[in-house]
Amino acid sequence: MKTHWDKKSRLKNSKRGRRKCLTHAIKGYMNEWFYVYCKNTSLHGFRYITMDRSTMIESVLWFVVCISSIIFCGILMLRLWDNYSNNPIVTTIDTTNPIWDVSFPGVTICNNNKVYRLHADIIAQNLYTNGFSIDESDKFFFSLMKLIRPDKISIDNVTAWQVLDNLGMTVEKLMEQLMQPCSALLVRCAWIGEIRDCNKIFKTVKSREGFCCAFNSHYNLNVKHNELDEETRDPSDFNSTDYDITSADHLPGVREILKAPGSGRDVGLTVALNVERHMYKATSRPYVGASVMIHDPIDFPDIGAHMASVLPGHVLTISVAGTSVKSMESLRNIPIEKRLCYFDKEIPGETRYSYQSCISECKAKNIQRLCGCLPFYYPEMHKGIRTCFLPDLECLLSIRRSSDYWKKGTCKKCLPQCTDMTYHINIEDIKMDDVEFDSDITRGLDKSNVSFVHVFFGDLSYVEYRKESIISWDSLLASFGGIFGLCLGGSVMSVIELIYLLARQFFKRQPRERQEPSRTSLPPASEMFLSIPAERREVQKPRSHKKSDDKRVFVTWYQTALHRRETTNVGDVYRDPVEF
Incomplete structure (x- = not known):
């Protein structure tokens, strides 16, 4: 037993001795390496630590000074990196950009009347012949307006489905046929003082106000939706327009986004409207008139569109000011999580990204998820989606009133555009008087029933915010080098010296006997x-x-x-x- 404990103690002593020898060897190697490095390095201050005639106090003092310089250098570098990583973008302002470089805004005009009496009477005759009463027909038409602005209706769900089945058409097709045709709403149009055919420069589009008439609207540039071709358009469509394909390229705002050559009322769009108050059947607002929306040409007329109302016998003047946000190409190297914006062609399937359209699409998807249908005025995103009808109004109304919907429906994937144009409007509404005024746009029109809308740029220049990287990688490297040189007097060669010495000491193998x-x-x-x-x-x-x-x-x-x-x-x- 005694021999066993003696062997065990000797084994422990031998292991402890080997561990001490290894520790002593490592310390000796580190001391030798540190001595050689301090003697040969080009960094300031280190050679005084191992100076031949220096005392212990001097060596310790210089050692503390060198360590403090290293710590100070590290703090400065960390502060620089933290500033670069948290605020990588700098914004500059430029106010000398000419307005003719800016795209003219899209102009969408919607009549407050959503059921055009002339078309409603044609559809009502069909309902009468199939056994529906006048009261049921009127309740049905009055209720259709609620599809745009959800509210309680007076018709029961069973009757609503029976009427729709009897008509044999979709909700979208029904609402398009019941709108006032653009050919009736737009009496006269002028672009830069030149009279144009309204039917050729305006087109029927969807918006948050239902079916409307739009100028310079190119929503299809940033999304892939299947639009009806001229060959597949229903001949019974009251709003079908025959476009001259050969001359469409010369029409303003039809094929490509339009730009204005200057500013002022005479260098813009002028439209004479006739809302036809005697044709009102069901209106979305408690007055006779039209709504004018100003928006980006590639945006869906919903989120971010500025709206103004015009009444019969009034002149609506809309002065537009542009504010541009332009991101330089240097921002592409910054991760999306840092710059928080998308460039064009950065989203798969989209040529030109639009933040407002992304939000509108996100809202539509949330409505579809909660109610199982999509309102008719949203562009068709996927085939096979059911269109919301009168029985779905309770769900649509509850979504609009619920605050939880906006929390759940927050679209985190939708980020602003890195390069974007924002429009701001100044409105002036004046009632017309009979003062014998004469012009090409007003000549021969009944000023008591017609409204005039002027849309133009109010200034010759616009404000541009340029966003670029606060510092490039080479400037960041140079800044690190400046801090390194300030604190330690080092350079790239100092780093190479350290690497060389470590490699040389590591691969050095000399027999102890030598x-x-x-x-x-x-x-x-x-x-x-x-x-x-x-x-x-x-x-x-x-x-x-x-x-x-x-x-x-x-x-x-x-x-x-x-x-x-x-x-x-x-x-x-x-x-x-x-x-x-």
């Missing part, structure tokens, strides 16, 4: 000779046969490989080199 030769292993005799001490050689006394009292013997040898001279006392008896 570094510390032992007394027993002497070099060959051809490389060794005995010599007289230096003090004796300086006297240069004549050689005497009398023995000297100095018993010390110095052995000196040369190693050709190491080029080093060492002197070792190997005995107490002096011998002549010849005798050795």
